[in-house]
Amino acid sequence: MNFAPDTAAEAFRAEVRAFLREHLPPEMAARTLRGYHASRDDMLGWTRILHARGWSAPHWPREHGGPGWSPLQRHLFEEECALAGAPPTCASALMLVAPVIYSFGTAAQIERYLPPILRGDTWWGQGFSEPNAGSDLASLKTRAVRDGDHYIVNGQKTWTTEGHYADWLFCLVRTDTESKPQRGISFLLIDARSPGVTLRPIISIDGAHSLNEVFFDDVWVPVDQRVGDEGQGWQCAKFLLDNERAFSAEVPRNKRMLARLKALAATLAPDAAFARRIAEVEAELAALEMLTLRALAEQGNERATAWPAGSILHVLGSELQQKIGALQVQALAERGIVDYPEDAPAGTLPGPEQAPGITADFLYRRAVTIYGGSNEIQRNLIARHWLGA
Ligand SMILES: Cc1cc2nc3c(=O)[nH]c(=O)nc-3n(C[C@H](O)[C@H](O)[C@H](O)COP(=O)(O)OP(=O)(O)OC[C@H]3O[C@@H](n4cnc5c(N)ncnc54)[C@H](O)[C@@H]3O)c2cc1C
Structure with missing residues (x-):
């Protein structure tokens, strides 16, 4: 390099x-x-x-x-x-479903769905996880039964990020209960406003509503909204999840968080021990950036397959976000437990100007080591890749 x-x-x-x-x-x-x-x-x-x-x-x-x-x-x-x-x-539209559509979809699907995504006219939610199918996604149960040129969908998805913003949901559904679990799954695009689709908010630990449960009760979905062949959903999902994990170190976000931490620390009395901890996360971030640049440089060539870059970067990048977030809260000291309402007028809240949003973000970032495939699963993948475990 x-x-x-x-x-x-x-x-x-x-x-x-x-x-x-x-x-x-x-x-x-x-x-x-x-x-x-x-x-x-x-x-x-x-x-x-x-x-x-x-x-x-x-x-x-x-x-x-x-x-x-x-x-x-x-x-x-x-x-x-x-x-x-x-x-x-909208990452779930631009980074997740769109590549599936242009890689596995028909010309008509490409023409119908991609331009509105590109223009920022449609929001998409990801309907993969279910109450008993997260890490073990292939055990999903949401059922789609063919009836002429439609499927009738029944079941439940959960943790659907920004599902309440969604015009469309891309979902994994079971179209065949007889064959191996992975073979019986299809990839459907469902109009989020179809009769029979109901959303229930999940309020997360930061007090915000960004997550949802989604229920499907006899939802009619035209067959031409299936991407790929019937039973090819697992292939689409694997392709999508590889894209989701690839190069997911979130270096840009980590840099933004570090800049905020430093701005916050500058409002405190000098503290050598705290400054050293900031220097440590900064060094970790510099190393992570080098690793990311290496992965980017190798993208598309044979060496890229020699190490499980997506899993490694995901683990390191997500844990670093949590470390930087914890230092931000520590820098706030007793202000860290203040509830900073999002809609409070500027200048009316206690503490330094960087304070609002920090604790909420710290709490929400508990989830970064879970979504997109938990870090335990990523570590399993790394072990399998390198140690043959
Ligand atoms: C904030 C947030 C946003 C999300 N957004 C979406 C979304 O938009 N769309 C969507 O479809 N899903 C979404 N998810 C769901 C996410 O993909 C799942 O939460 C994740 O895959 C874990 O599944 P689970 O919650 O069912 O946990 P489980 O799979 O039940 O796991 C529970 C615990 O056991 C561990 N575990 C499980 N299996 C193993 C194993 N084999 N070896 C070692 N440890 C194991 C896990 O690491 C975890 O710690 C989101 C989740 C969160 C938290």
Whole structure:
């Protein structure tokens, strides 16, 4: 790997920075930097701004509307967006379901679903997990029974992130109960407003509503909303989950969190022991960034398969978020237990200006070592890959 400064990469970074300075609305950035869950309006609004520049789908191939960036350019783009306070876009649409649609879907599905995602017009929720099917996803029970040119869907999904924002849900459903569990699963796109779809909020430990249970009671879904063949859902899901885990170190988010920690620490009396702990997480983050850049440099070549990069980066990146979050709360001292309501007017809350949102984010980040495949599962995958366990 070559560590020499790359002038083309720096020119690209400067272009992204200039774009962010000009186009990221400051009030949107201020809301994002506080660390509460972003609103649908901010996330889709930002997608529309990016779309106007042709940048809303950094990971898509050019033929479907992506900008044709290299993995390094995507990394730099995400880093600059995170540091500037750009809200997230709809990852479940842009990063998860869209690649499944353009890899396994029909021309008609590509034409129907991708343009609205690219423009930031539709929100998608991921309907995979069920009350008794998380790590063991293949045991899912939501049933889809064929009736002419429709499926009739019955069952329940859970933990559906931002499901209450969703126009569409992409779901794994069981279409065959006779064959091996993995073979009986299909991948359906379900209009979230179909009769028979009901959502119930799950309020998470941070007091926010971003998660949902979703119930399907005799929901009619046209067969042309199935992606891939009947029984090919597991293949689509594996492809999607590999994308979800790949390069998921969240270096940009970790950098944003570290910057906030340092800003917070600067409001405290000097404390050498605390400064050393900040230096430790900063060193960990620098190492994680190097590992991420290595994985990016290897993407697409044979060496990429030589180590389980996605699992390793997921474990390291998620645990680092929790460590930095814990230091942020520690820096708040007794203010760490204050409830900072998200909608409180600026200047009315106690503590330093960085305080609102920190404890809520710290609490929510308990989940980063669970979603997308828990860290215990990732460690199993690493052990299997390297130790043949
Ligand atoms: C905040 C959040 C957002 C989420 N968003 C979505 C979403 O949008 N859509 C969606 O479909 N799902 C979503 N999920 C669900 C997520 O994918 C599951 O929670 C996750 O896969 C774990 O499954 P589970 O909760 O059923 O736990 P379980 O699978 O029951 O696991 C319980 C515990 O046992 C451990 N464990 C299980 N099996 C093994 C094993 N073989 N070896 C060692 N340890 C094991 C796990 O690591 C975990 O600690 C979300 C979850 C969270 C917390």
